[in-house]
Amino acid sequence: MNVITQEKHPKAIIVIFGATGDLAKRKLFPSIYRLVENNKISQEFAVVGVGRRPWSNDEFRNNVSDSIQTAMKESKELDDFTSHFYYHPFDVTNPTSYLELNNLLNNLDGTYETEGNRVFFLAMAPEFFGTIAQNLKKQGLTATNGWSRIVIEKPFGHDLPSAQKLNQEIREAFNEDQIYRIDHYLGKEMVQNIEVIRFSNALFEPLWNNRYISNIQITSSETLGVEDRGRYYENSGALRDMVQNHMLQMVALLAMEPPIKLNTNEIRSEKVKVLRALRAVSEDEVKDYFIRGQYSNGELDGKQLIAYRDENNVDDDSQTETYVAGKLLIDNFRWAGVPFYIRTGKRMAAKSTKIVVQFKDIPMNLYYKKGETVPPNLLIINIQPDEGITLHLNVKKDGGNSKPVKLDLSNNFFDGINTPEAYEKLLYDCMRGDATNFTHWDEVALSWSFVDPISEAWKKGKAELTTYPSGSMGPKEADELLKDDDNEWLPVN
Numbered sequence: 001m002n003v004i005t006q007e008k009h010p011k012a013i014i015v016i017f018g019a020t021g022d023l024a025k026r027k028l029f030p031s032i033y034r035l036v037e038n039n040k041i042s043q044e045f046a047v048v049g050v051g052r053r054p055w056s057n058d059e060f061r062n063n064v065s066d067s068i069q070t071a072m073k074e075s076k077e078l079d080d081f082t083s084h085f086y087y088h089p090f091d092v093t094n095p096t097s098y099l100e101l102n103n104l105l106n107n108l109d110g111t112y113e114t115e116g117n118r119v120f121f122l123a124m125a126p127e128f129f130g131t132i133a134q135n136l137k138k139q140g141l142t143a144t145n146g147w148s149r150i151v152i153e154k155p156f157g158h159d160l161p162s163a164q165k166l167n168q169e170i171r172e173a174f175n176e177d178q179i180y181r182i183d184h185y186l187g188k189e190m191v192q193n194i195e196v197i198r199f200s201n202a203l204f205e206p207l208w209n210n211r212y213i214s215n216i217q218i219t220s221s222e223t224l225g226v227e228d229r230g231r232y233y234e235n236s237g238a239l240r241d242m243v244q245n246h247m248l249q250m251v252a253l254l255a256m257e258p259p260i261k262l263n264t265n266e267i268r269s270e271k272v273k274v275l276r277a278l279r280a281v282s283e284d285e286v287k288d289y290f291i292r293g294q295y296s297n298g299e300l301d302g303k304q305l306i307a308y309r310d311e312n313n314v315d316d317d318s319q320t321e322t323y324v325a326g327k328l329l330i331d332n333f334r335w336a337g338v339p340f341y342i343r344t345g346k347r348m349a350a351k352s353t354k355i356v357v358q359f360k361d362i363p364m365n366l367y368y369k370k371g372e373t374v375p376p377n378l379l380i381i382n383i384q385p386d387e388g389i390t391l392h393l394n395v396k397k398d399g400g401n402s403k404p405v406k407l408d409l410s411n412n413f414f415d416g417i418n419t420p421e422a423y424e425k426l427l428y429d430c431m432r433g434d435a436t437n438f439t440h441w442d443e444v445a446l447s448w449s450f451v452d453p454i455s456e457a458w459k460k461g462k463a464e465l466t467t468y469p470s471g472s473m474g475p476k477e478a479d480e481l482l483k484d485d486d487n488e489w490l491p492v493n
């Protein structure tokens with residue numbers, strides 16, 4: 001059972017494994033800064049960074065300072081803040097070094113009165129997750145008077161068997177309620193808003209089913225290419241990188257039943273039921289339900305872009321997909337017959353994550369001429385870069401009969417554009433013991449079970465790998481997927 005602390009300003013030592021890396025610099029340090037600045041966590045905090053580089057505390061603090069200046073786009077005196085940061089270099093595969101780390105943590109515990117509370121944030125490659133978890137336990141770092149929690153970055157495995165193995169290794173050292181598996185989409189303001197939009201509006205919930213909804217489309221497109229992550233991405237592809245986690249989590253939130261209570265166990269259990277109800281796609285059916293693509297060269301905003309195969313650390317003949325579109329069916333009473341279309345890709349025309357809920361047509365067309373169709377009502381949940389909701393309605397306007405209009409509740413309607421960063425929220429939740437927006441093992445396992453036959457079919461060449469020009473919205477084959485159902489992708493930019 002997770003106990004959410006009532007303490008307003010939780011206190012703990014945060015140990016970041018991989019503190020010299022990209023994630024720590026771009027996301028974690030600025031998030032900790034904002035938590036302290038906004039008085040969310042106790043001013044009595046300490047952060048210990050672990051990496052192999054032989055940095056001193058001062059070098060580490062300068063790196064933290066740089067990261068915050070870059071993220072906040074301002075230069076502020078940060079010495080006071082960075083004085084809470086300590087660096088402890090060691091190779092995480094060396095068990096004896098954990099004893100020295102423990103001594104440091106015990107000392108800092110005394111200095112900052114953090115009551116033995118520890119967050120171990122694993123911002124490192126997944127092959128180290130099991131070793132670190134086990135050493136933390138064996139060398140006594142979790143045996144304190146306070147609480148110990150472990151935060152695991154993605155990817156959580158490569159397929160179901162590897163995820164099971166990893167889970168077992170972590171579970172030998174930590175209980176499920178101490179494990180916080182990060183899916184940073186669950187920390188996004190508008191992803192968290194899906195539940196609120198659904199369950200606090202009499203307008204939507206009665207319509208949220210196969211009687212009134214025609215289809216749901218989830219798009220998460222990126223303009224960035226694979227950047228310097230070719231080595232990782234070659235073994236991952238868009239299916240494992242985005243679909244297995246972020247996309248399926250959004251499907252689960254959109255499709256789940258109202259939980260009995262808004263607590264961790266009830267919400268997770270409803271999401272699990274959705275993942276269990278996902279219609280499995282057999283290897284031979286994959287080509288009918290999923291399209292995979294890879295970006296070729298192209299142009300975006302006047303800039304020439306190279307093909308995926310020409311990126312660093314990418315095979316000249318790579319078969320890795322940088323784009324996936326799919327049609328998912330949920331076999332339960334609420335959703336039978338309603339396709340959930342998903343698409344995600346790199347080097348697309350726009351950076352945009354949006355959910356479009358398309359309602360069914362009204363029974364009779366009174367206002368449009370014969371041959372004209374009434375534009376469908378749409379509820380659009382804008383996740384990023386704009387945050388908000390847009391409702392497409394038809395009203396009488398400009399003296400005409402009926403015209404489509406948009407009811408737009410965007411950023412400035414909500415409380416400011418500066419909604420907290422996903423990592424900021426998730427770190428705070430973890431320190432309060434709230435695991436609701438982290439993925440339970442059952443969700444991870446079910447997601448891999450769904451995704452594995454797809455990657456297996458692709459590995460066996462059972463479906464074509466198409467290409468799409470960089471700067472486009474993906475391969476044309478993805479349009480066919482919807483056309484077969486008389487649907488089409490609705491624009492996201």
Ligand SMILES: NC(=O)C1=CN([C@@H]2O[C@H](COP(=O)(O)OP(=O)(O)OC[C@H]3O[C@@H](n4cnc5c(N)ncnc54)[C@H](OP(=O)(O)O)[C@@H]3O)[C@@H](O)[C@H]2O)C=CC1
Nearest residue numbers: 018019020021022023051052053091092123124125153154
């Ligand atoms: N970067 C991102 O935006 C995202 C990253 N992730 C995940 O976060 C994790 C970290 O990613 P990222 O920060 O990009 O990776 P980096 O390669 O930038 O950083 C890796 C870190 O691991 C440390 N490290 C590697 N081997 C050892 C070792 N044997 N002992 C001690 N430290 C070691 C490195 O320290 P040193 O070099 O000093 O040894 C470095 O701090 C990965 O699981 C990734 O998938 C997830 C989502 C987004």
Ligand SMILES: O=C1O[C@H](COP(=O)(O)O)[C@@H](O)[C@H](O)[C@H]1O
Nearest residue numbers: 154184220222241242246353384
């Ligand atoms: O987890 C990941 O997400 C990012 C996209 O995240 P967003 O918050 O910018 O939408 C993606 O670029 C990366 O490949 C993937 O690992």
